[in-house]
Amino acid sequence: MIALLAALAVVPPVVDRGEVIGRSVLGRPIRAIERGDPFAQRRVLVVGCIHGPGESAGMAVTARLRRMPLPPGLDLWIVPDINPDALALGTRANADGVNLNRNFPSGWHFRAGGESGSGPRPFSEPETRAARRLILRIRPDTMVPPAHGSGLGVGAEQR
Numbered sequence: 001m002i003a004l005l006a007a008l009a010v011v012p013p014v015v016d017r018g019e020v021i022g023r024s025v026l027g028r029p030i031r032a033i034e035r036g037d038p039f040a041q042r043r044v045l046v047v048g049c050i051h052g053p054g055e056s057a058g059m060a061v062t063a064r065l066r067r068m069p070l071p072p073g074l075d076l077w078i079v080p081d082i083n084p085d086a087l088a089l090g091t092r093a094n095a096d097g098v099n100l101n102r103n104f105p106s107g108w109h110f111r112a113g114g115e116s117g118s119g120p121r122p123f124s125e126p127e128t129r130a131a132r133r134l135i136l137r138i139r140p141d142t143m144v145p146p147a148h149g150s151g152l153g154v155g156a157e158q159r
Helices: 001-011 056-067 083-091 127-137
Strands: 015-021 029-036 042-047 074-079 141-145
Touching: 015 127, 029 056, 029 127, 042 056, 042 127, 056 074, 074 127
Parallel strands: 042 074, 042 141
Antiparallel strands: 015 029, 029 074
């Protein structure tokens, strides 16, 4: 019995769970999935989509990451879609007309609305605030933004 308990003690815990990390302008949930070992030294955050239907490659990557086996020693966080309103509405910007990568503080300057609008100030949008809260909470070692690149995570402290 003691040998069995000792063997179980060295098996890392494995999680596969989701949580709502925030809500969009229109109240849609922004979901994150944690997979792997929550106590691992290596933590990775992958974001699939920040700009609606134009980022199908990022959504495909996150769908694959949700199904594939993971290497040991990894805590993987997946945010399939940080901008669910854009996906639902078929737009690039969120429901406030803000381009979310332009709503992070690095290099921020005001840009008028439309699909390139910055928002009135950094982190003015609930989606970018949700991303920042998650980043500061989990402190990923590596972040993989949507395929086109973005300012995601800029302004968040790094671990």
